[in-house]
Amino acid sequence: MAAMDNSAAGEHSGKNRIRRVVIAGGGTAGWVAAAALSTKLGELLDITLVESDAIGTVGVGEATIPPLRTFHHLLGIDEQAFMRATQATAKLGIAFENWGREGERYIHSFGKTGTSAWMCDFHHFWLRGKEMGFDSEFGEFCVEHQAAEAGRFATGPKSPLNFAYHLDATRYAAFLRTISEKHGVTRVEGKICDVRQNAHSGDIESLLLEGGEEIAGDLFIDCSGFRGLLIEKALGSGFEDWTHWLPSDSAVPLQTRATGPAMPYTRSIAESAGWRWRIPLQERVGNGLVYSSQYLSDEDATALLLERVDGEPLTDPRVIRFTTGRRKAAWKNNCIALGLASGFIEPLESTSIHLIVTGIVRLMQLFPFTGVESSLQEEYNRQTRVEMEDIRDFIVLHYHVNQREGDAFWDHCRQMAIPDSLAQRIELFRERAHAYQNNDELFRVDSWVQVMLGQGLQPESCHPVTQMMTRQEMQQLQTGLRARVAQSVNALPEHHAFIRQYCHAGDPVSA
Numbered sequence: 001m002a003a004m005d006n007s008a009a010g011e012h013s014g015k016n017r018i019r020r021v022v023i024a025g026g027g028t029a030g031w032v033a034a035a036a037l038s039t040k041l042g043e044l045l046d047i048t049l050v051e052s053d054a055i056g057t058v059g060v061g062e063a064t065i066p067p068l069r070t071f072h073h074l075l076g077i078d079e080q081a082f083m084r085a086t087q088a089t090a091k092l093g094i095a096f097e098n099w100g101r102e103g104e105r106y107i108h109s110f111g112k113t114g115t116s117a118w119m120c121d122f123h124h125f126w127l128r129g130k131e132m133g134f135d136s137e138f139g140e141f142c143v144e145h146q147a148a149e150a151g152r153f154a155t156g157p158k159s160p161l162n163f164a165y166h167l168d169a170t171r172y173a174a175f176l177r178t179i180s181e182k183h184g185v186t187r188v189e190g191k192i193c194d195v196r197q198n199a200h201s202g203d204i205e206s207l208l209l210e211g212g213e214e215i216a217g218d219l220f221i222d223c224s225g226f227r228g229l230l231i232e233k234a235l236g237s238g239f240e241d242w243t244h245w246l247p248s249d250s251a252v253p254l255q256t257r258a259t260g261p262a263m264p265y266t267r268s269i270a271e272s273a274g275w276r277w278r279i280p281l282q283e284r285v286g287n288g289l290v291y292s293s294q295y296l297s298d299e300d301a302t303a304l305l306l307e308r309v310d311g312e313p314l315t316d317p318r319v320i321r322f323t324t325g326r327r328k329a330a331w332k333n334n335c336i337a338l339g340l341a342s343g344f345i346e347p348l349e350s351t352s353i354h355l356i357v358t359g360i361v362r363l364m365q366l367f368p369f370t371g372v373e374s375s376l377q378e379e380y381n382r383q384t385r386v387e388m389e390d391i392r393d394f395i396v397l398h399y400h401v402n403q404r405e406g407d408a409f410w411d412h413c414r415q416m417a418i419p420d421s422l423a424q425r426i427e428l429f430r431e432r433a434h435a436y437q438n439n440d441e442l443f444r445v446d447s448w449v450q451v452m453l454g455q456g457l458q459p460e461s462c463h464p465v466t467q468m469m470t471r472q473e474m475q476q477l478q479t480g481l482r483a484r485v486a487q488s489v490n491a492l493p494e495h496h497a498f499i500r501q502y503c504h505a506g507d508p509v510s511a
Contacts, residue, residue: 016371019046022217024192024207024230026051028169029339029356030223031176036360038183039075041367047184050207050215052191062279062286063091063266063350064164066110067442071357075179079155083503085175086167087281090155090264090495092148094349098270099455101403106454107265108349110162111144113446114481120463123449124433127459128466129474138453141481142446143488148265152492155502160488164350166266166279166286188215192224195234203334203372204230219368222337226344231327231337238328239343245396245418246324247409248274248346252301253288253320256311261496268348269308270402272296273409276308277347282505284314290346293321295409322346324392330384331377336363343388348395354442358387383440390441393422394448401426401455426457433459 021037023030026049034049072082082088093109100106114122126138139145143160147153153161181187190209198205206216222230231237243249262280269276274291289305296304298319305317326343330336337343338359345351362383366376400418404410418426425448428434435448469477492498 018218018368018371019044020217021045021047021219021221022207022215023047023049023221023223025049025223025225025341026173026177026187027223027225027339028173028176028353029225029341030221031173031180032353032356033221033223033338033360034180034185035075035176035183036071036357036364038180038185040364042183044369046186047180048186048188048215048217049180050188050190050192050209053189054191062169062281063094063166063277063347065350065354065442066162066164067354068164068357071361074361077179080503082175083165083167083499084505086165086171087283087505088165088167088503089262089281089499090153090161091164091166091266091350092144092153092161092264094266094268095148096268096270096398096451096454098404099268099275099398099402101456104456106450107139107145107148108447108450108454109139109142109145109148109265110164111142111446112162113138113142113145113450115477117465119465121435121445121449123435123453124463124466125469125474125477127433127462128469129478132471132474134474134478136478138450141478141485143485146485146489147492148263150489150492151261151263151495152489153264153495154492154498161492163264166262166281168281169353188213192229195230197234201333202235204234218334219372220335221363222335222341223339225340226322228327228337228341230335231330231332231341235332235335237330237332237337239323240325240328241323242325242345242392243323245392245416246346246399247292247294247412247416248290248324249322250293250298250301251288251290251320251322251347252298252305252317253286253315254305254309254317255314256285256287256309257314258283258285259311261494262499264495266350270404270410271304272407274301275348276305278309282499285309285311290348292409326385326388329377329381330359331363331380334372336380342384345388345391345395348398349391349443351391351442355388355391359384387440387442389419389421390438390443393419393425394443394451396422397426397448397451398455401452401457403456426452429459430457431460433462 093107095107097105116122192207193210194208196206204220206214208214267278273296276289279286287309291301302317330342339356366380399413402410429452435445437444
């Protein structure tokens, strides 16, 4: 009986062996998936990517966050080659303008601020210093914050900076395509016209292209964008709508020629019914307006953007509609959704590419080599849900903790009900200045503190341990930290000069 069971198990395992992986769609999501799978698991898999030149990509996400550097290291990507190929510049954080009150500004930087004790973080000591009469800005004690303000940057083994990139998303996809094809990925040109499923299980068996070609596979990765061609149209995963917390539903992107040196940070400028981004690449600038169509018409949004930008427009503005939220199951049957197909949290904190990366890394960690099992699906979907909900709360925070009284859109955001998980965080900070980072959560304590303080959320008290510091000790602490930050920043070259020497790519318009 045991021998028969083993034989049956072996036969079953062979029958369900996952080897043929089909990626439906290119763009950033498709080629990130292809590059990761082929580089790390290429010897175990046959990978095919199907995309159509006739279908455009959204292509507006040009800002990233620091974990992308870890992903590149995992894939063995040369930083200079990558930055040169994608017209990249450095990003030390995001400058938020007019998000608290009109005329106010703060930076959410990627660095560590000050120095912490085991009982409490640095912001408690900073708040205590304010009570003592020390008139300092929170960002004065962070190297990345001060380097961003000074327009300074360098990378290398001895660089103290935690940073990300501004990049050309279209060129990034092309760069990853080269890596993927080098590692054996087959690209098939064609438009998907039908998704063929097993009549009994509902699993996807193949994709039928308009030209008649049929692409069969064992596992399918849906990178078809908002359409969710596989995960939603074929498998009916369902969608959890977050519009009641994130009311913006439209974006207008526009590229312009650069008019001056690129600063090492993204700008996010609040407008009457949304916010405007400015992302500096080497020779051009990515601009755009995110807004709610309930409060601003498409025509007025386009006119506002054109009025605000600097430099010669290089593209025509176009309106993109979106709905914030997530698929109820990012992995259903033998299909995993990545990128916009899995859901969308607006680009305020540049998390779109990050979610693609974590999605494919998660799949590699839970890869169903011997067949799709519910335990793998459930764990993948649980991790995806928690990750997206944590990021969602951080984005909602920006909108909810605003003081822009008189704008209907911002009044609504300030008065709206928010997730209980976020309400608890805000109350903890307001009452006790307590901020925290959950296990595996993307945004650190420093990030939560910078946004809450930056938008005027003032704690009623701080940790009592700070009362043990004398005025002289507080002065020594702040003076010493300032000096170390200044020394680090002063040792850095100007950002634009470093980029020109390190990875200059030339004029992207003529390239």
